Amino acid sequence: MLRALEIRDMLIIDRLELAFQPGLNVLTGETGAGKSILLDALGFVLGWRGRAELVRAGAEQGEVVAEFELGADHAARAVLEEAGLPSEDMLILRRVNTKDGRKTAWVNDRRCSGEVLRQLSDTLLELHGQHDDRGLLNPRGHRQLLDQYAGAGDALEAVRKAWRARGQAAKALEQAEAELAEVRAEEDFLRHAVDELSKLAPEAGEEEALDTARRRMQSAEKIREDISRAHQALSEGAEGAMSDALRWLEGASDRAEGGVDAPISALERAMVELGEAVSGVEACLDGLNFDAHELEATEERLFAIRALARKHQVGPDQLPELAETLGDRLARLDRGADDVEALRAALRHAEAGYDTAAFALSDLRKGAASGLDAAVTGELQPLKMERAVFHTEITEAEPGPEGRDAVAFTVATNPGAPAGPLNKIASGGELSRFLLALKVCLTGEDASRTMIFDEIDRGVGGATADAVGRRLKALAAGGQVLVVTHSPQVAALGAHHWQVAKRVDGEVTTSTVTPLDSEAREDEIARMLAGDTVTSEARAAARALLHG
Helix, strand or coil: CEEEEEEEEECCEEEEEEECCCEEEEEECCCCCCHHHHHHHHHHHCCCCCCCCCECCCCCEEEEEEEEECCCCCHHHHHHHHCCCCCCCEEEEEEEEECCCCEEEEECCEEECHHHHHHHHHHHEEEECCCCCHHHHCHHHHHHHHHHHHCCHHHHHHHHHHHHHHHHHHHHHHHHHHHHHHHHHCHHHHHHHHHHHHHHCCCCCHHHHHHHHHHHHHHHHHHHHHHHHHHHHHHHHHHHHHHHHHHHHHHHCCCCCCCCHHHHHHHHHHHHHHHHHHHHHHHHHHHCCCCHHHHHHHHHHHHHHHHHHHHHCCCHHHHHHHHHHHHHHHHHHHHHHHHHHHHHHHHHHHHHHHHHHHHHHHHHHHHHHHHHHHHHHHHHCCCCCCCCEEEEEEEEEEEECCEEEEEEEEEECCCCCCCEEHHHHCCHHHHHHHHHHHHHHHHCCCCCCEEEEECCCCCCCHHHHHHHHHHHHHHHCCCEEEEECCCHHHHHCCCEEEEEEEEEECCEEEEEEEECCHHHHHHHHHHHHHCCCCCHHHHHHHHHHHHC
16 A cells, blocks of 8 residues: 655645555645645656656756555565566655656666556556546446456456467468468479479589589590600609619629718619609599590589579579478478368367357356446445446457457436446446446455545535445545545545645745644535635534544
């Protein structure tokens, strides 16, 4: 619940500190005193979109701090955890607005976005303002209210899950049918291309190897003659001459007294090197031997690979990958009909699952609708609308993630009068009472959120206003309700009372909020009864309201 609200330099508020309490808190004051400014400030710190100009004239920035007390299982804790923010028993929200429009927010002294504030707001506070019965007037919100009353969370989640599965199955089928149609459109090309690639069976790196072999064979004739001459010179002339020289030197070595030992060693080494050179030349000659048909076959395959690569606009080394890709597409074509039929069966299964979940939710809604109608009708009696009839109308709608039901609240305010939409049948005061009755029925045991009612008692007075006040008091039991009111009957039933007043000091206008004790409450309620001139009769009536 909301424990404290501190406002600095916002609109006509200089500095204001409020400490709220559990139960029914009422705020009263003259029209224009600034009661709505409090709500604007509270909405600002909660990230609501509101007025653009909030900073008080002459101030550099405005600031609002709100403190909320959280229970152990409060829904705000999940939002904090998801946002990576600290979760403590006291939640402190702070937001600053500079005069140039920049806004900065903190949650428990950690920077956060306005979106996080709005998510927290949904768990912390519920505002019903002077024109906020649009939630009742807009049938799009009626289904959500009925689901809240029915406790349909699990059933609704089952429908949403089934709707997602249905959508995924439909998308998979659509994609498969489109792919099959696309592949069928190029079936002739695929079969020809796969057959052509399969027959040629190119390998990665093959084009480069074939090109190298082709160039080697083409140049072989040009260099073979010179290499043959070199082989002849080495094996016949050079080898013979060196052998003769070595033999002669070895014959003379005994008489040369060591003078030819070094030349002999050098020749022996040269003979070894010469042998290696001859072997290398012979190997080269062997490598230059080829069949003319081999060159022709190499060129034919090389040209075929290059032509196929140009045809498919890929590199020669990419042909094996292309063959695999086209083969897969052809395989999908061959098995495509079976795949599509399987996906159609999956879609039928998903649709059946959705129908089962949606019909179960519909049954739950129809059962809850009768209970809600009876509960709201029961709540209307103490609100002096005992002859009004509230009815929840459920009709079939287009299937969606929240089922296939359209829900609308209809009313008949007088016996015999036809039922119709709230906004066409109920007056402003009646709308407020319908809203209050509905809120009493929907709140139940949930007191985790602070509820704020901004002049929900407008258009009513006397005994009806007293009945509204008593329902607000009952709604606040075990929780917290803040009411901005002009009704003395409602104000008298509050557990805590604040007076909002506007003060003009020279050229400066400021708004103040003062907590009222018993005596001051009597004065304020007397003012609300009598107007500017408070009479003894008004004070007596105020005392009667406070103690009656």
